Amino acid sequence: MLAAAFCISAYNIMQRLLAKRFEPLTITAYSFFAGTLLLAPFTPGAVEQLGAASASHLWLVIFLGACPSALAYVLWAKALSLAPTTGNVSNYMFMTPFLALLLEYGVTNSLPGFATFAGGGIIMASLGVFIWASRRT
Numbered sequence: 001m002l003a004a005a006f007c008i009s010a011y012n013i014m015q016r017l018l019a020k021r022f023e024p025l026t027i028t029a030y031s032f033f034a035g036t037l038l039l040a041p042f043t044p045g046a047v048e049q050l051g052a053a054s055a056s057h058l059w060l061v062i063f064l065g066a067c068p069s070a071l072a073y074v075l076w077a078k079a080l081s082l083a084p085t086t087g088n089v090s091n092y093m094f095m096t097p098f099l100a101l102l103l104e105y106g107v108t109n110s111l112p113g114f115a116t117f118a119g120g121g122i123i124m125a126s127l128g129v130f131i132w133a134s135r136r137t
Contacts, residue, residue, distance in 0.1 A: 008093075012086050019081030028073040032065075091130045094123050 011031075018027050050058065076089075083089045098120055105111060 009090075012080065012090050015077055016080045016086050019077060024074045024077035024081060027077045028070060031073060032070070088134070091127065094127050097123060 015027055015031070018030075022030075053061075079089045079092075080086060101112065101116070101120060
């Protein structure tokens with residue numbers, strides 16, 4: 001968990017530095033390419049599995065990689081380039097679980113258990129405190 005926190009922090013800081021020289025779409029393209037190269041050794045047999053997948057499944061994978069993922073990263077890079085500090089933007093990442101919960105309900109029409117709602121409430125309250133504190137300064 002600590003390594004993941006370090007990696008996302010380093011990524012955000014590096015992306016903010018790159019935003020001074022490159023457009024958000026360019027940064028996103030390089031990020032996706034680097035991620036593909038770094039994760040390639042951990043995907044043994046993926047090429048064979050792609051060959052066995054149906055066309056509809058391949059299009060779904062392409063859609064998920066190109067549309068929601070790429071769009072989110074382009075918007076993230078744009079937000080980092082416009083914000084005064086990285087912290088102003090990175091705290092909004094805490095909305096991701098809440099948005100995932102809404103997506104889950106919209107797609108599967110199911111709700112998670114109490115623990116998920118309790119954790120989500122804590123996250124949303126923390127985000128509210130962040131927004132409140134940032135408006136006071």
